[in-house]
Amino acid sequence: MITETKLLSEHYDNPEFKGIEGYKKLGGYKVLGDALKMDKQKIIDEVKASGLRGRGGAGFPTGVKWGFLPKNDETRYLLCNADEGEPGTFKDRKMMERAPHQLIEGMIISAFAINSPKSYIYIRGEYDSCIEACEKAIEEAYKAGYLGKNILGSGFDHDMDVYRGAGAYICGEETGMISSLEGKKGQPKLKPPFPAVQGYLGKPTIVNNVETLAAVKYIIRDGADAYRKHGTEKSAGTKLFSVSGNVQDPKTVEVPLGMPLMDLIELCGGLKPGRKLKAVIPGGSSAPVLNVEDCAKAKMDYESLAELGSMLGSGAVIIIDDSNCMVDILATIMHFYHHESCGQCTPCREGTGWLNKIVHSIAKGDGRLQDIDLITKVAEHMMGRTICALSDAAALPATSFVSKFRDEFEFFVREGRSKVKGGLNA
Amino acid sequence: MPKITINGQEVEVEEGSTVIEAYKKLDENIAHYCWHPGLSIAGVCRLCMVEVEGHPRLQIACNTTVQDGMVVNNNSEKVRDTVKWGLDFHLINHPLDCPICDQAGECGLQEQYMEYGKYDPEMAERKVKKRKVVDLGPTVVLDSERCILCSRCVRFTEEVTETNELGIFNRGDRSEIGTFKDKPLDNKYSLNTVDICPVGALTSKDFRFRQRVWYLKEADTICTGCSTGCSVKVYYNEEGAWRVKPRHNPDINGYWMCDEGRDVYKFVNKDVRLLTGLQRKDGQNQELPSVDAAKLAGTVVRDELEKDKNGVALVMTGQFTVEETQSLVGTFAGDLGCKQVYHWINNEDSFDSFDGLLLRGDRNPNTKGLEKVLNDQAINNTWADLKQKLESGAIKTLVVAAPENPSLFPDLDEKIALFSKVQNLVWLSAAKNEALDGLNTNVWQVPLKTFIEKSGTYVNFQGKEQPVKAVTTIIEDALTLTEVAGLLKGSDVNVTDEAQKMTSLKYNYFTQKRGNL
Numbered sequence: 001m002i003t004e005t006k007l008l009s010e011h012y013d014n015p016e017f018k019g020i021e022g023y024k025k026l027g028g029y030k031v032l033g034d035a036l037k038m039d040k041q042k043i044i045d046e047v048k049a050s051g052l053r054g055r056g057g058a059g060f061p062t063g064v065k066w067g068f069l070p071k072n073d074e075t076r077y078l079l080c081n082a083d084e085g086e087p088g089t090f091k092d093r094k095m096m097e098r099a100p101h102q103l104i105e106g107m108i109i110s111a112f113a114i115n116s117p118k119s120y121i122y123i124r125g126e127y128d129s130c131i132e133a134c135e136k137a138i139e140e141a142y143k144a145g146y147l148g149k150n151i152l153g154s155g156f157d158h159d160m161d162v163y164r165g166a167g168a169y170i171c172g173e174e175t176g177m178i179s180s181l182e183g184k185k186g187q188p189k190l191k192p193p194f195p196a197v198q199g200y201l202g203k204p205t206i207v208n209n210v211e212t213l214a215a216v217k218y219i220i221r222d223g224a225d226a227y228r229k230h231g232t233e234k235s236a237g238t239k240l241f242s243v244s245g246n247v248q249d250p251k252t253v254e255v256p257l258g259m260p261l262m263d264l265i266e267l268c269g270g271l272k273p274g275r276k277l278k279a280v281i282p283g284g285s286s287a288p289v290l291n292v293e294d295c296a297k298a299k300m301d302y303e304s305l306a307e308l309g310s311m312l313g314s315g316a317v318i319i320i321d322d323s324n325c326m327v328d329i330l331a332t333i334m335h336f337y338h339h340e341s342c343g344q345c346t347p348c349r350e351g352t353g354w355l356n357k358i359v360h361s362i363a364k365g366d367g368r369l370q371d372i373d374l375i376t377k378v379a380e381h382m383m384g385r386t387i388c389a390l391s392d393a394a395a396l397p398a399t400s401f402v403s404k405f406r407d408e409f410e411f412f413v414r415e416g417r418s419k420v421k422g423g424l425n426a
Numbered sequence: 427m428p429k430i431t432i433n434g435q436e437v438e439v440e441e442g443s444t445v446i447e448a449y450k451k452l453d454e455n456i457a458h459y460c461w462h463p464g465l466s467i468a469g470v471c472r473l474c475m476v477e478v479e480g481h482p483r484l485q486i487a488c489n490t491t492v493q494d495g496m497v498v499n500n501n502s503e504k505v506r507d508t509v510k511w512g513l514d515f516h517l518i519n520h521p522l523d524c525p526i527c528d529q530a531g532e533c534g535l536q537e538q539y540m541e542y543g544k545y546d547p548e549m550a551e552r553k554v555k556k557r558k559v560v561d562l563g564p565t566v567v568l569d570s571e572r573c574i575l576c577s578r579c580v581r582f583t584e585e586v587t588e589t590n591e592l593g594i595f596n597r598g599d600r601s602e603i604g605t606f607k608d609k610p611l612d613n614k615y616s617l618n619t620v621d622i623c624p625v626g627a628l629t630s631k632d633f634r635f636r637q638r639v640w641y642l643k644e645a646d647t648i649c650t651g652c653s654t655g656c657s658v659k660v661y662y663n664e665e666g667a668w669r670v671k672p673r674h675n676p677d678i679n680g681y682w683m684c685d686e687g688r689d690v691y692k693f694v695n696k697d698v699r700l701l702t703g704l705q706r707k708d709g710q711n712q713e714l715p716s717v718d719a720a721k722l723a724g725t726v727v728r729d730e731l732e733k734d735k736n737g738v739a740l741v742m743t744g745q746f747t748v749e750e751t752q753s754l755v756g757t758f759a760g761d762l763g764c765k766q767v768y769h770w771i772n773n774e775d776s777f778d779s780f781d782g783l784l785l786r787g788d789r790n791p792n793t794k795g796l797e798k799v800l801n802d803q804a805i806n807n808t809w810a811d812l813k814q815k816l817e818s819g820a821i822k823t824l825v826v827a828a829p830e831n832p833s834l835f836p837d838l839d840e841k842i843a844l845f846s847k848v849q850n851l852v853w854l855s856a857a858k859n860e861a862l863d864g865l866n867t868n869v870w871q872v873p874l875k876t877f878i879e880k881s882g883t884y885v886n887f888q889g890k891e892q893p894v895k896a897v898t899t900i901i902e903d904a905l906t907l908t909e910v911a912g913l914l915k916g917s918d919v920n921v922t923d924e925a926q927k928m929t930s931l932k933y934n935y936f937t938q939k940r941g942n943l
């Protein structure tokens with residue numbers, strides 16, 4: 001039987017874990033006490049040694065990122081990315097709702113390691129319950145002396161605040177988030193300079209995902225070696241996956257990295273009776289789609305998915321069965337990126353709009369045969385040449401849908417209707 | 427200094443320069459819209475793509491710092507294809523407005539299309555519709571559909587004027603330039619946004635729909651609107667001048683000029699000029715050739731000096747070239763032996779003011795030059811002295827080298843009232859002046875050339891000598907102050923036009939009176 005490996009989500013189902021008393025009863029804030037007695041560099045080294053990679057999407061090694069901070073006493077900021085905008089992703093929401101103190105403890109430890117006096121949790125505007133939970137937990141942590149001046153007598157001061165976004169996907173991109181936090185229009189900044197050198201208010205800044213920061217607590221609690229026991233050589237630890245779409249039991253699960261995709265599907269109850277698997281988007285809507293052959297081979301870790309030309313992304317696994325029209329799904333995805341492009345960079349601003357128009361033309365039965373190749377051409381010229389990765393995020397699903405499910409696109413153009421559904425789509 | 431190889435050519439650039447600056451230094455072609463040397467780097471148009479050896483990905487030249495030994499090109503197939511696509515992304519939603527667009531002929535999109543484009547458009551869908559006529563403020567109109575969102579105009583109001591009137595509203599391909607509620611684009615430098623707009627999105631209310639730029643000639647000169655003396659270009663045709671734009675000068679004006687300076691062209695055109703010499707005697711006005719008017723005035727001046735060597739005075743403004751000033755002041759103080767020369771300072775209260783960017787209260791191009799000439803002649807008469815002598819009737823004959831640009835002399839009418847106390851007024855000016863027509867004094871008016879019709883030197887507030895060349899002739903009968911000086915002292919003067927009058931190259935069907943928005 002396939003089971004979860006619960007590190008972060010161990011107490012999700014225990015309602016007590018949400019409040020500070022229950023959290024402490026279950027061992028909460030003990031790790032913080034120990035960490036505050038450690039050498040800061042030792043914590044960073046431990047995180048490096050653990051092999052922890054950013055859970056927000058790019059999978060960048062967390063300890064290495066922290067190492068980019070300038071070695072001086074400039075004020076630095078820690079930002080927790082709780083914007084969770086990648087379609088299909090809902091793991092951070094669950095953590096904030098069920099275990100806000102676990103995030104806060106992970107954040108204080110991380111802040112101590114990088115010697116940051118101030119952190120923000122940037123939460124997407126629609127997440128009322130998370131905002132409420134985090135605000136309450138922060139208040140409790142202040143009262144208990146885990147935040148504020150001289151935390152647990154260590155001499156370390158740290159303040160934490162919640163910042164409410166307004167629901168823009170682009171504010172999840174780290175420099176877009178920084179602009180938003182600075183009170184500006186939420187749009188990414190040109191790099192270099194990188195945030196670790198010049199970020200929030202021009203000061204060195206580390207942006208990490210909710211799950212990344214919470215994982216730090218467990219790395220310090222159990223040690224890097226214990227953490228590395230989970231997962232693979234290059235993809236260490238456990239990962240929260242948001243599994244959605246055509247499975248019987250869509251939910252957040254925590255499993256070691258490297259689990260076969262088919263096992264993950266089984267863990268979520270498998271497909272509905274009579275349905276066949278057609279495709280999987282393994283890492284949020286930006287990740288290139290996998291077809292059935294890919295799915296059979298796919299393991300849920302950074303390297304294996306990269307080998308299949310896709311990516312682990314935010315760990316949002318969208319299961320697509322044979323009742324779906326791929327043209328229809330791509331039209332929805334393209335609508336999203338067109339809507340969310342901030343519009344600064346010409347290839348992204350115009351490309352997202354163009355792709356959206358072409359795919360919708362096809363989905364309305366107005367497509368031309370050359371449009372199918374045009375999708376690929378436009379998408380290819382949107383990649384790797386913009387300020388942030390949203391342009392690539394829009395282009396990758398487009399090229400992969402067309403290359404893996406070309407027959408459905410061609411059918412639509414030739415017959416003016418969906419190969420799967422028969423009728424016209426929106 | 428780091429060395430870098432660009433398209434096979436080696437160039438040395440300053441430490442910390444960007445690759446695009448190295449391209450500019452070599453004068454190598456590189457497509458770009460958002461980068462502007464006077465503004466911060468935005469890196470949004472993604473057109474300035476280059477291939478850097480050792481980097482698999484193309485880089486943008488505007489945000490890549492030069493490193494010693496870097497090998498860069500932008501002429502490989504890969505780069506050209508990328509730029510072609512970058513251009514196409516700019517064009518898919520761009521309207522087919524060129525035939526009715528003011529920018530046509532000097533448009534960044536047209537230019538790059540000729541270099542990288544010339545393909546059939548592939549987009550079959552409808553273009554995004556946006557607002558076509560947005561009144562941004564008193565000087566500038568926006569056509570949102572033409573805007574390529576390079577953000578230059580926004581950065582200009584953020585970084586240069588720090589007035590922050592402009593912003594980009596909405597997102598994605600719905601983005602539009604706009605102003606905030608009740609805060610129009612209204613600052614003294616607003617028209618620079620029109621210059622830096624690479625396309626026809628921002629147009630000047632003053633210039634739009636008036637000329638096709640390919641019918642205009644351009645020439646370098648300096649702005650005579652104030653003592654800063656910004657380097658500019660004037661655009662003109664056979665009918666006169668039509669617009670003024672700044673020219674880069676790192677020592678004086680950088681990339682910019684003020685809006686008022688752009689109006690200097692208006693004072694050179696026929697409609698406001700004195701076209702011939704005028705004599706007003708016993709209440710009768712008579713037109714006569716300018717040379718004759720100057721000669722007649724000269725006779726009066728010399729006769730009056732003969733009668734009373736303290737009965738004649740000369741009033742100078744800082745409006746003329748050093749050469750002209752030297753010649754007229756020299757004629758008076760030397761040849762005619764009259765040292766009663768006075769400096770007319772316009773807008774006395776704000777004369778020494780400065781707006782912090784470019785515009786100075788001294789609205790003369792050559793105050794420093796005039797001061798030096800007066801100094802050399804050991805002349806330092808006070809205005810109070812002149813006033814007293816005019817009011818007492820001690821001065822009976824007055825020669826005034828009057829402003830070329832009367833709008834910059836708010837005290838003009840008040841001064842004319844003072845000057846009209848004399849019996850004989852000799853008024854040397856490029857501008858027509860109706861206030862002189864009703865005077866009871868005898869008046870001789872001699873039409874002068876404006877700054878674009880003569881060569882000479884102006885000395886700006888820094889003491890910088892700026893030579894200019896004659897651009898064109900607008901009023902054939904007009905003289906330089908030097909010629910007038912010769913005629914006043916009774917010499918034979920061979921009057922010439924340095925610049926030819928521009929004759930029509932081709933009939934311009936587009937010449938229009940300015941319409942509504």
Ligand SMILES: Cc1cc2nc3c(=O)[nH]c(=O)nc-3n(C[C@H](O)[C@H](O)[C@H](O)COP(=O)(O)O)c2cc1C
Nearest residue numbers: 054055056081083084085172173174208209212389
């Ligand atoms: C368009 C876009 C949207 C993003 N949205 C999120 C998000 O919602 N949450 C997140 O954690 N990271 C998001 N990221 C990734 C962040 O830029 C950044 O890499 C991440 O927060 C770093 O944290 P990590 O190293 O812990 O993963 C996004 C990136 C892009 C390009």
Ligand code: SF4
Nearest residue numbers: 342344345348386388
């Ligand atoms: S790539 Fe798109 S979303 Fe990212 S900064 Fe550029 S325009 Fe904005």
Ligand code: SF4
Nearest residue numbers: 523524527530533626
């Ligand atoms: S901006 Fe340029 S390309 Fe666009 S309509 Fe005007 S001239 Fe034509």
Ligand code: SF4
Nearest residue numbers: 573574576577579623
């Ligand atoms: S109006 Fe002109 S300068 Fe301003 S963003 Fe648009 S194209 Fe650029």
Ligand code: FES
Nearest residue numbers: 458461471472488
């Ligand atoms: S000029 Fe470099 S990106 Fe626009």
